[in-house]
Amino acid sequence: MIKVGIIGGAGYTGGEAIRILLNHPEAELTFVHSNSNAGNLLSDVHTDLLGDTSMRFTGELRDDVDVLFLCVGHGDARKFLETNTFPDRVRIIDLSQDFRLAAGSEIANRKFIYGLPEMNLAKIQSAHNIANPGCFATCLQLALLPLATAGLLKNDVHISAATGSTGAGQKLATTSHFSWRANNFSSYKAFEHQHLREIGESIRSLMPSFSAEIDFIPYRGDFTRGIFVSVYTESELSAEQATELYKEYYKEAAFTFVSDRAINLKQVVNTNKCLLALEKHGNKLLISSAIDNLLKGASGQAVQNMNLMFGLDQRAGLRLKPSAF
Secondary structure: OEEEEEEOOOOHHHHHHHHHHHOOOOEEEEEEEOOOOOOOEHHHHOHHHOOOOOOEOEOOOOOOOOEEEEOOOOOHHHHHHHHOOOOOOOEEEEOOOOOOOHHHOEEOOEEOEEOOHHHHHHHHHOOOEEEOOOHHHHHHHHHHHHHHHOOOOOOOEEEEEEEOHHHHOOOOOHHHOHHHHOOOOEEOOOOOOOHHHHHHHHHHHHOOOOOOOEEEEEEEOOOOOOEEEEEEEEOOOOHHHHHHHHHHHOOOOOOEEEEOOOOOHHHOOOOOOEEEEEEEEOOEEEEEEEEOOOHHHHHHHHHHHHHHHOOOOOOOOOOOOOOOO
16 A cells, blocks of 8 residues: 655645545555644544544654655745655655746755656656646646647647636635625736746647747636636647547547547546547637646646556546536
8 A cells, every 4th residue: 555645634635635545445544734733633624524534634744654745835845845854765746836847846856757647657657756737737738738749839829718716725815705706707817827837848848849929818717626728729730630639649548538529617527537629710729628626637636646656557546427517
């Protein structure tokens, strides 16, 4: 059994990691750390876990684990590793943005590999430390990887994408109040969202000649979880050629699937799937992409990466089924 510890288990991504790992056939959840909830039952914070576990949060750190999940805020993962050391044998999967870019992917003796399985499968399998991709970055890159890999991303890329309120994290903010979010819709960080940096870095690693613009408008949606992305770019491919290209690229992917019909958000919520669909309108290729931001966009993908690192089936513990409603 893989012994697992979680740092920062009280937030949304920590809660999702707990739910998955408690039911993982090859993992043993050894401890869940939280400074603010030390001594409290996990089910006091994640109330749906009542009856599933009697574990309590701890304020003590332990190194008798095989892997640590860092489910802490952006900037806090680096601070945590600067002030706490763990034996080299302990692998680390970081869900923050602290180590995603190549320029900042090292700390002490640890080198972090960018953990997008559909792009870096072999590297993840031999990695000791993983920087889990961002939620928007995951959804957007999966929409673009086949074109970039084939050298066919030659024009500006235009993206609009809506995310649920859980994407803002558990800490209360003005735009995450129910009374503000309900029956509302707004854009934010237009053209300058932080995930653009990791998207651009990945695209250029696959297609060094890419020099076009990636124009990204994110939206806050009136729902709790999930991301739905619409991407379009000029392309000489027909709809049939594009669909064939994408199906070939993702034929061995564990969780990414290309649909022959229009997709919707409910198909992926509470799963680790990414669904893609392609259309052609004049000279523009439209790619739709949908994921659950807390699973494929965070904790589910982190467990998928753990499975790869330890030589398990990627799907272990992640055969989650969506509700019909």
